[in-house]
Amino acid sequence: MAIDASGVKKVAKLARLSIDDDAVEVTAATISSILELVDSMQAVDTLGVEPLAHPLDAIQRLRPDQVTEENQREQLQGCAPAVEEGLFLVPRVIE
Amino acid sequence: MTALSPVEAEPLLYNTTSNRPNPMYDKTIAEQSRALASGEISSVELTQTYLDRIRLFDGDINSFITVTEALALEQAAAADQRRAAGDANAMTGIPVAHKDLFCTQGVKTSCGSKMLDNFIAPYESTVTGKFRDAGAVMLGKTNMDEFAMGSSNENSHYGPVKNPWDKSAIPGGSSGGSAAAVAAQLAAGATGTDTGGSIRQPASHCGITGMKPTYGRVSRWGMVAYASSLDQAGPMTRSAEDAAIMLNTMAGFDNQDSTCLDHEVPDYTATLNDSLEGLTIGLPKEYFAAGLDSEVEQQIRNAIAEYEKLGANVKEVSLPNARLCIPAYYVIAPAEASSNLSRFDGVRFGHRCEDPKDLMDLYIRSRSEGFGEEVKRRIIVGTYALSAGYYDAYYRKAQQIRRLIRDDFLNAFKECDVIMGPNAPTSAFDIGSMSNDPVAMYLSDIYTLSVNLAGLPGLSVPAGMANQRPVGLQIIGQHFDEARLLNIGHRFQQATDWHQKSPALV
Amino acid sequence: MQWETVIGLEIHVQLATKTKIFSGASTAFGAAPNTQACAVDLGLPGILPVVNEEAINMAIKFGLGIDADINKVNVFERKNYFYPDLPKGYQTTQLEKPIVGAGHVDITLADGSTKSIRIHHAHLEEDAGKSLHEDFHGMSGIDLNRAGTPLIEIVTEPDLRNAEEAVAFAKKLHSIVTTLGICDGDMSQGSMRFDVNVSVRPKGQQEFGTRTETKNLNSFKFMEAAILKEVERQIDLIEDGGTVIQETRLYNGDTGEARSMRSKEEANDYRYFPCPDLLPVIIDDSRLEKLKTEMPEMPDAKKARFIADFGLSDYDAEILSADQGTANYFEATVHASDDAKLSANWIMGELSRSLNQNSIAISASPVTADMLGGLIKRIKDNTISGKIAKEVFEVLWQGECSTADAVIEKKGLKQVTDTGAIEAMIDDVLANNTQQVENYRVAEEDKRGKMIGFFVGQCMKASKGKANPGMVNQILKQKLDG
Structure with a gap:
């Protein structure tokens, strides 16, 4: 399946990425060639085949409901770009 | 890093001169461990030797992103004390390097990305924690394709890694830094991760031994995720025996990783010398078809002949869906990656753009500035594959094909004990020769991807040279059959000396 | 024209686990910002989730409590979108295989009749953090303490026909989750939050009208007001020749104003897919059987028993069985006083008045069930009159004495019967x-x-x-x- 420049821009925005205008055509062509590569799957009949999520078909283990984490705010915020009063700062959130 | 001119350096740092044959850095972990135990050398001396070699040679090879010199010497001194106190294991005092996607507390963990150039991990990954607890010395963090996306190590914010055998060649990827560091004897061993071949292929290209264990054998806690259902950490070493020693430390259940399996960990060194008499090796006809370089094929066939001499039987098997591993992988991995990498948003850690004017601007500029081209490409492909209307045709379809691919292996293993073949269609290609053609690069992963999709263990051992560059033999086993793979690799290395060869560094 | 309102609810219920759904960080309310957000909750690189067993058990109990099917194979999926209170860039939730399938909740209407409201399904998911909009130099502050708190999202069929029914349903649901002990029911702290889907259609018409969704209502009163306002808005709009557009709306309980949420207007594509860091949760029969033995008496059964055993009126029984705390208190008072009618009157009268005035939960009442029972006993045996009893109650409430007898003795309130x-x-x-x-x-x-x-x-x-x-x-x- 091919994707055009506007399609690539739309998907990029969904992924919160920007693509320079002068690179959009090239990106669209590259992405299209990748999609063409993966489209070879479509010829395969997979009717009734259960998707494989874990190669050993393992199941989820459950954790006891016990508090194991102490406050580590100082440490965990050590790499945060903008913090004030223990809060992560972002441009104003408008609802 | 201040480059020390080779002439000023101690002669013992070289392996080009013959005045000290088989110096300590040219020994395996097994040998170094015995030398540490006998007191022939101290961990501090051994560590210093590697640090010196890194300073001498890595400016050119670029296999390290961070060298933790002070920490390494501190850990080495502690290891020596521990040894003196009689509390040592095979890894105590052995200098190793970790791929820069294992979180290491207090040490930069960049994933080869500008996005994490400023990220000092506040916690330790399970794998690096196990090495630390065993008393291993961390020399530093190795270069890699950004977020482990790549087969050539050209996609690093910190520049490409050069193949120590031929500096015009790629070392392979994404664990290219680890492979090059071990090949150039800048570390006794290294950790890598393998999502679609990222341990086996660079091991093959750099002439070293590399193992991708069964999915779930090694904990992924603290390993920055590329594709969660495929990522698996493993050892990169100079011999199968060393890989067994490192895997003894790495493997095991971890209750912090839901996908990690609670399966007994054997002593991988205990069965290294078992006989190969009666072993049945399956050769998938699909792996010896058009596209495989004839020199590579010759080396693989030579290696298989060697196994026949060791008592193994060879038979042809079929993996009918083998070719589908490329489309399936290049949907599943980008899809998972597109979601795994959403957390890099400039809010809690990582790169944040200057003066964002609003939230959208913060997200878009931080991510667009922080991620490199290949990462963006895969995020876009993955986002597209998961977007409305395409999920069934892409992600679900790929997961169905994944089951077909796994079942092919399970069927093949009814007829043989292990499967052998190449790791890559060619030996290492030239730096820059494929960087404008991602699809061609993806196609070169044809022999390694399906092992990840099926969750199987795979081992690459050096098996000769093709076009003057190393070639590795890939050995694929059944789930949890790591001990047998290491045994098979070890017996080959007892009979051949490809793994003992090392590149001449000047 | 005669209009009919159609309402469907989506209710987020915070589960009363000690820890988050995927991490061992505490879920306690009110901690300093980000002190209960561990590396997992912050979505730091390399971290991984592990499922909290208690969250699974609580969700199953909810399913059992509404006669629903429990799905044996549970898959967690990622709902991908960018928002500052969503640290990983995706919410881990359930889509195709939710834990609780179809069930029903029966409500009592004003005329005493019952109506069964169908539950479409309920799924497990993680809560998001909070954006604080106080002025940080024009920025918002993000607190991720709440991120990862386990939620069940309960989705009803569009079976409700007016605000009153919606409120009766909401109260009944509150009663069910508190009786089950799977939620503390504290709506002021956001433990239960309602999203209301409202549409109107001419009476008799089969097809539904276009609906709007008003999000995050955290009190019965606000929910009722928001529905009334939205119904009126939609009818006015249509009668003036306009059309209702499908949108997300916000209702401000303090000002009584409602408006469209512009930020949510951008078409979202959530790219759901199974979370590759988690595996299917299999609910086996032994777990189900064990949980069935742990099920408390549900409000409907309790109400019936209160009527049968204690001779309560339908109205009294409904109120006293509505939440576990009140029901427990009532039964303990009856046990201590041996008089159900007086116990009911006192709990619904003097006690609930004092609790309401002081905003105290019945479980934290300074007058315990034993104390009230002791007081009622003295009314019954004529030691004190009903009027004096109120005085005694007041003294007990103030904490001066710990039994009614002590108050009567100390204050010399014993009734003269000579x-x-x-x-x-x-x-x-x-x-x-x-x-x-x-x-x-x-x-x-x-x-x-x-x-x-x-x-x-x-x-x-x-x-x-x-x-x-x-x-x-x-x-x-x-x-x-x-």
């Missing part, structure tokens, strides 16, 4: 009010009943309320009529 003493007191009152006695005696028979009240009042006043009112009445009557 005939001689009462007679003497009555004689005094009659002697001091000769005119009124005269009036009484000449009055018509049917007026006397009212007039005797004056003398009773005087007597009670003289005894400081301690005289047994029944005896006072009886003796007065004898003496006056004598």
